Amino acid sequence: MTEKNAQLTIGDTTLELPIYSGTIGPDVVDVGQLTGNGMFTYDPGFVSTASCESKITYIDGGKGVLLHRGYPIDQLANESEHLEVCYLLIYGELPTPEQKEEFVSSIMNHTMVHDQLSSFYKGFRRDAHPMAIMCGVVGALSAFYHDSLDIADEKHREVAAYRLIAKMPTLAAMCYKYTQGQPFMYPRNDLNYAENFLHMMFGVPCEETKVNPIIAKAMDKIFILHADHEQNASTSTVRLAGSSGANPFACIAAGIAALWGPAHGGANEAVLKMLDEIGDVSNVDSFILRAKDKNDPFRLMGFGHRVYKNFDPRATVMRETCHEVLSELGINDPQLELAMKLEEIARSDSYFIERNLYPNVDFYSGIILKAIGIPTEMFTVIFALGRTPGWIAHWHEMISNPYKIGRPRQLYTGSEKRDFVPADKR
Secondary structure: OEEEEEEEEEOOEEEEEEEEEOOOOOOEEOOOHHHHOOOOOOOHHHOOOOOOOOOOEEEEOOOOEEEEOOEEHHHHHHHOOHHHHHHHHHHOOOOOHHHHHHHHHHHHOOOOOOOOHHHHHHHOOOOOOHHHHHHHHHHHHHHOOHHHOOOOOHHHHHHHHHHHHHHHHHHHHHHHHHHHOOOOOOOOOOOOHHHHHHHHHHOOOOOOOOOOHHHHHHHHHHHHHOOOOOOOHHHHHHHHHHOOOOOHHHHHHHHHHHHOOOOOOOHHHHHHHHHHHHOOHHHHHHHHHHHHOOOOOOOOOOEOOOOOOOOOHHHHHHHHHHHHHHHHHOOOOHHHHHHHHHHHHHOOOHHHHHOOOOEOHHHHHHHHHHHHOOOHHHHHHHHHHHHHHHHHHHHHHHHOOOOOOOOOOOOOOOOOOOOOOOHHHO
16 A cells, blocks of 8 residues: 555644555545544444455446456456355455365365254244344354364364355255245255255255256356445444454354345345336336336335446346346246336436436346246345355455454434432432
8 A cells, every 4th residue: 555644634733644545446544543632533324434455346336347356247257157256255366277176176065064953944933034044044153163263263264264155055045945845955066056056946855956057157147246345234244243253154144134134135125026016017107207206205126326326337247147047938927027128218218327227236136036936035145145255255354464343433412421310309
């Protein structure tokens, strides 16, 4: 990091605040001196605060740029595969053929979960939300794998990382099977990561699983496109939990809890609920008018993005994949027909074009998951599965370097000191 200085004058005090420049992106002002001078910065939502230094992911929302370790997301999604991207996020470089083979083999050898963990699912109601189950079972992994909990040991960190990446598809599929009343399917190590997940989701013990390669490729791309997204709410939660010294399984469970929120990981689920509300293609025009009316509470979900102001680079890849999947499956689903009509309008109507309200990655991933046959309540679980390597990479990056426990400050607006009054005198 190169260093410059900024001057901040408050009353009679002038502070010299270092300005750091990263490889690319905005400069940051180090305001650490403020605390010693009796002041804090005020930044609700941390929208102007860099909470850490990181080498993993870079986003330029204005230009529609998303880089993982310097590699553009579209190149990774179209030319790589999920486990290769996992390696890249964790280790910083793409693997050699030998490293890739060893990494994939290690991951696939960790796909099974402790058999006793299967009884853990029986403590949940059959109609429990899968994200509620995931929060519990991922956190419970720390009760089964005591031999990889020393976060100061690099080997322990690596084993825990491998276990999490390997077991998340197994746990996720078990969530689905449990809600369906179907037997759990053991993983098959002869299949690749996406194929294995689809096998455990939709396979049954009485017949051999046949995984459509186009569907498996689409699933792999969904995992890649959700693998990391810099310091978002769930990733920041994982880092914050990790800063206390919590074990990696607990930290990832915390990330899953944060991801569950509809403003974060629940966006693609919200797209399908919106389509349910619209109901039919014949209703599209009236709902489009409602979306344009700022006094109407109705909002089109899956359009535009908080970070990407021009276009979502992930959506470009996902759109092509979406149309490939729909063409392959030849599904005659009124809801999918409705989604395609909304896409057509958003890409041609000047109202949407001028405001950059383009279909985003959540819009297309929701449609693909629906077409594959994954129920709406499982969408965020798929997101969590894909995001796991990003969470692990950020956790590992923080633990591997000097760090401080996270301790945000506040602007206190409550009562000043006052004396307690006994109940009979109030």
